[in-house]
Amino acid sequence: MSEPAPLRVLDRPGGRIEVYPDADAASRAGAARFARVIAQATAARGRAVLGLATGGTPIRLYQQLVAHHKDGELSFANVITYNLDEYYPISPLDPNSYRYYMQRNLFDHVDLAANRTHLPDGTVPEAFVDEHTAAYDRWIEADGGLDLQLLGLGRNGHIGFNEPSACSVDEALALPTRRVELHPVTVADAVKDFGGDVNRVPKAALTMGVKPILAAREVIMLAFGAHKAPAVSAAVSGPVTAGLPASLLQTVAARVVWLVDTQAASELG
Ligand code: PGA
Numbered sequence: 318m319s320e321p322a323p324l325r326v327l328d329r330p331g332g333r334i335e336v337y338p339d340a341d342a343a344s345r346a347g348a349a350r351f352a353r354v355i356a357q358a359t360a361a362r363g364r365a366v367l368g369l370a371t372g373g374t375p376i377r378l379y380q381q382l383v384a385h386h387k388d389g390e391l392s393f394a395n396v397i398t399y400n401l402d403e404y405y406p407i408s409p410l411d412p413n414s415y416r417y418y419m420q421r422n423l424f425d426h427v428d429l430a431a432n433r434t435h436l437p438d439g440t441v442p443e444a445f446v447d448e449h450t451a452a453y454d455r456w457i458e459a460d461g462g463l464d465l466q467l468l469g470l471g472r473n474g475h476i477g478f479n480e481p482s483a484c485s486v487d488e489a490l491a492l493p494t495r496r497v498e499l500h501p502v503t504v505a506d507a508v509k510d511f512g513g514d515v516n517r518v519p520k521a522a523l524t525m526g527v528k529p530i531l532a533a534r535e536v537i538m539l540a541f542g543a544h545k546a547p548a549v550s551a552a553v554s555g556p557v558t559a560g561l562p563a564s565l566l567q568t569v570a571a572r573v574v575w576l577v578d579t580q581a582a583s584e585l586g
Contacts, residue, residue: 318390320349327585331553331566332536332573336582340541341377343576347537348381350574351465352391354535358464359395366457368466368530369400369423370477371415374539375467376422383426393429397460399453400436401468401477401530404519405446405496407439413510414439437494437523446523450494454529466533470540473502474548474561478524481560489559490568493526527565536566536573540581549577550584 321342323335337343351367358365369375385391400415409416416436424434435456441449457463468476475481479492480500499507504518511517530536540549552563553575559565566573 318349318352318385319345321345324579325582327582329553329585330570331564332538332570332575334553334575334577334582334585336577336579336585338579340374340578343539343541343578344375344377345381347375347378347467347539347576348385350535350537351378351382351467352385354465355391355393355396362461364395364397364461366397366399366460366462366464368463368525368533369398369419370467370469370539371400371402371418372469374469374541378467378539379423382423386427391427393427396429397433398429398435399457399460399463399525400434401466402522402524403437403439405437405439405441405521405523407519409439437525439523441523446496450496450523453494453523454526457529463529463533465535465537466530468530468536468538468563470538470545470548470552470563471500471503472506472544472548473500474552474563475500475503476527476530476562476566478503478522479527479530479562481562484559486557486559486565486568489527489562489565490531491528493528494524495526497522497524527562531565531569534572536569538563538566538573538575539577540575541578543580543583545577545581546584549575549581553585
């Protein structure tokens with residue numbers, strides 16, 4: 318598995334930042350890290366528990382994982398996955414659901430057992446949502462915690478669907494997996510996926526909390542494109558605040574690596 322070298326490596330309060338010439342190179346570096354974590358965790362504990370993300374950003378990384386699997390270099394036989402989030406309510410058969418995205422971009426193409434791929438369930442009855450999200454955190458703990466969490470960065474600095482809020486840093490760090498209302502920036506960014514009709518965008522989601530995300534033994538944040546540059550810069554070297562959830566990664570910086578392209582790094586100086 319060829320691993321590209323970063324153009325630059327920066328150490329910032331938010332973690333180690335590796336700058337690559339483009340999203341493709343950064344995604345290949347991310348896939349190589351995935352393969353290492355899968356090998357190491359499987360050797361140490363007999364399984365690897367991976368936290369996964371959706372959106373446009375991780376698609377190339379998943380393509381790399383599928384290619385390595387098809388080449389016979391990478392097996393998911395001992396992998397368990399937990400995704401960050403899912404719209405609520407939504408059917409897994411809806412092409413806009415994150416379950417559908419994961420099946421199409423990764424799960425259908427690798428040797429992952431169906432009962433080892435977990436996403437928050439967009440079909441849970443209203444009355445059982447809190448029970449379901451609390452159980453999600455217990456499932457992760459029962460599997461030994463996340464060996465790796467993959468993240469994308471919202472333009473508003475969200476991680477998963479942990480949206481900007483006015484709560485204290487301590488409160489933000491303690492947030493569990495739960496139901497949330499979507500932030501206006503997140504809804505605006507999702508409109509294109511829902512036929513341009515803002516009324517079709519779900520108003521709520523189920524998201525892994527800040528607490529289980531930051532408990533991962535390793536965190537990979539991917540950010541590509543100039544539109545992510547302000548959020549990258551603020552998150553890695555601005556104040557730690559619940560108003561920019563990605564800045565909370567500064568509290569676990571030793572376990573965080575940012576794989577970014579030159580455009581997303583353009584405001585880092
Ligand atoms: P994107 O979304 O990968 O589609 O840019 C990232 C995010 O909002 O977390």
